[in-house]
Amino acid sequence: MKPERHPREDDRLRELRRYGILDTDKEREFDELVEIASDICEAPVSVINFIDEGRQWFKAEVGLGVRSTPLDTSLCGHAILQGDYIEIPDTLDDKRMADNPLCTGDPGFRFYAGSVLKGANGLPLGTLCVLDHRPRALSDHQRKVLRVLSRHIMRELDLRIALDREQTLRREVDHRVKNSLASIGALLSMKARRETDSAARLALEDASNRIRSLSSLHAELHELDGQASVSLQSLFMRIEIDLRQLLPEGIQLTISVGDDRVGPQLANSLVLIVNEFVANSVKHAFGSGHGSIKVEIEAKGDRWSLVCCDDGSAGAKEAERAATGSGLGTRVIHSIASSMDIAPQWRADGYGMELKLDSSTANSVG
Incomplete structure (x- = not known):
């Protein structure tokens, strides 16, 4: 039947x-x-x-x-x-x-x-x-x-x-965030061009650059989601291209990284730290409008290290302020490092700023 x-x-x-x-x-x-x-x-x-x-x-x-x-x-x-x-x-x-x-x-x-x-x-x-x-x-x-x-x-x-629904929702949220960041960046840039006060114009331009940088980083970090491991070389190749587009003329950026793979959480943290260091260097380091920023990343197994430096004019006082996290960018870096139980090391001698983070120093915070 x-x-x-x-x-x-x-x-x-x-x-x-x-x-x-x-x-x-x-x-x-x-x-x-x-x-x-x-x-x-x-x-x-x-x-x-x-x-x-x-x-x-x-x-x-x-x-x-x-x-x-x-x-x-x-x-x-x-x-x-x-x-x-x-x-x-x-x-x-x-x-x-x-x-x-x-x-x-x-x-x-x-x-x-x-x-x-x-x-x-x-x-x-x-x-x-x-x-x-x-x-x-x-x-x-x-x-x-x-x-x-x-x-x-x-x-x-x-x-x-449920997972499919969550991923669909996250894609929609990411799309909205991307559009919002682009709109805010364009609005700030427009206001900066119309601003007659030089200090206010510089502040608006800085805010616009940070928003544009965040928008680019958002797209890159979104791609990390759901991956078991991430190729640092491939990731930072794209990050370097994105950041160079935001650098003023006369500022050079070089990122050196081996073909190592790490978890997405560590990759995310490294990208955010590099972004903040570059943004701070552009804002504070180069009075002449010319200079260079270098980033070196190594990752072998569970061990990794990050060194960021510029050849600007930062001295001991600037290094001390960075170590206390007095600025927004350095507070972000300290917050990320703290989440990994690592104390960032800042050094400057009048010829530029250097930031070091090394996983071998974990649990040294505080």
Whole structure:
């Protein structure tokens, strides 16, 4: 007997498609669940299946060897119309399956037990089921295992939807932040051009440059999200290009970094520190309008170091002020270093400022 349509079939199919699970590749997480179900229920066949329009599709299976079968011969198509759990001791004694070629053949499926997989709206999507070639029954423990595993499957699918929704929201937020930063930077730049007071104009130009730098950094740091490790050379190659576009004419920037890989959190911190040092140097170091800024980064295993220096006019007093975090940029650097339990080292002798951070000095803060 062909399975009947669910009373809310259109809604059910929409819910199934919302999960985006159909026609996806095999995954170990699901393969292991059918293996567990097969072992504990002592059944030669176990499947995670979803009832689509005209077919039943298997996300994972043991003992079947196919990824889909026609809906006309689906045993699970009947199961999703009957509560949360169905067990049929002998399929040939059930009028819905007595003429099913999957049951009447040799060897046919004479036993069926399935726990229904339900979407967030309560509609049935498919089953986690076990089948055997002989009539039988499951123990209470085996039935409980099937129910628990089926709930685990749906929790996994619900979690994936939640993560997809979060990533979509974050992309939207990132897009809005990028547009907002661009708008603010353009507005400050416009006000700077119209400002007649030289001090106010310089302040507006500095703010505009910082906003533009933040906008560029935002785009770079967004790409780090979700990566297991980051190539520092590739990352800082792009960062160097971005920062050079913001430097006044006559200021040179060189960033030296090996082809090392680090975690995204460390990469993020290094980028922000370099950005703040460069911004401070541009603002305070070069009275003549000419100079150079150099950055050297090394990372080997768990050890890393960062050295930033310029050839400006900073002396001991400027180094002391930097060490106390008296300015916005240096406060940012100290905050980031503190989060890593590292004390930044500042040195200046009248020929430029130098900043050093070394992971070997961790726990030296305070």
